[in-house]
Amino acid sequence: xxxxxxxxxxxxxxxxxxxxxxxxxxxxxxxxxxxxxxxxxxxxxxxxxxxxxxxxxxxxxxxxxxxxxxxxxxxxxxxxxxxxxxxxxxxxxxxxxxxxxxxxxxxxxxxxxxxxxxxxxxxxxxxxxxxxxxxxxxxxxxxxxxxxxxxxxxxxxxxxxxxxxxxxx
DNA sequence: AAAGTGATCATG
DNA sequence: ATGATCACTTTG
Numbered sequence: 001x002x003x004x005x006x007x008x009x010x011x012x013x014x015x016x017x018x019x020x021x022x023x024x025x026x027x028x029x030x031x032x033x034x035x036x037x038x039x040x041x042x043x044x045x046x047x048x049x050x051x052x053x054x055x056x057x058x059x060x061x062x063x064x065x066x067x068x069x070x071x072x073x074x075x076x077x078x079x080x081x082x083x084x085x086x087x088x089x090x091x092x093x094x095x096x097x098x099x100x101x102x103x104x105x106x107x108x109x110x111x112x113x114x115x116x117x118x119x120x121x122x123x124x125x126x127x128x129x130x131x132x133x134x135x136x137x138x139x140x141x142x143x144x145x146x147x148x149x150x151x152x153x154x155x156x157x158x159x160x161x162x163x164x165x166x167x168x169x
Numbered sequence: 170a171a172a173g174t175g176a177t178c179a180t181g
Numbered sequence: 182a183t184g185a186t187c188a189c190t191t192t193g
Binding site for chain 1: 186187188189190
Binding site: 077078079120 | 177
């Protein structure tokens with residue numbers, strides 16, 4: 001039984017969703033050709049109090065999308081080269097998201113978006129409605145492990161050490 | 170090990 | 182206006 005994920009799913013907290021997004025199918029329609037990839041690695045970014053979260057310094061032009069309710073894609077450019085794909089989660093006015101770091105055979109969030117031809121044009125794409133990019137649940141069951149997040153040296157110790165990175169075993 | 174790359178945000 | 186920063190990848 002395959003079903004597309006709806007707003008009920010995305011409105012949950014990022015901390016609950018990050019492990020749930022694992023094992024789901026990331027679906028991309030490129031000119032009528034649909035590709036689906038098993039999501040293998042995610043990270044949670046949760047609230048202004050999370051010093052690794054982009055919204056930790058408050059609402060700006062760039063981060064205001066995180067304050068929307070769940071279901072939007074947040075795509076931003078990192079290191080001038082890579083587009084990184086996130087899913088905005090949770091309730092209106094609370095900033096949180098899940099970063100999709102790996103799917104299919106791609107490891108590395110930059111490689112993933114390159115392969116799927118996802119760029120900043122997908123910022124604000126609605127994953128509940130979109131015909132080009134969405135998530136599906138096919139009932140796949142899995143085990144996962146948690147580790148500290150990577151690439152967040154600028155965060156405080158408390159948040160650097162917290163296990164908010166989730167990988168399929 | 171190190172560089173390349175450009176949007177973003179805080180200064181002036 | 183300018184400059185520092187950065188949730189990465191590739192190359193040697």
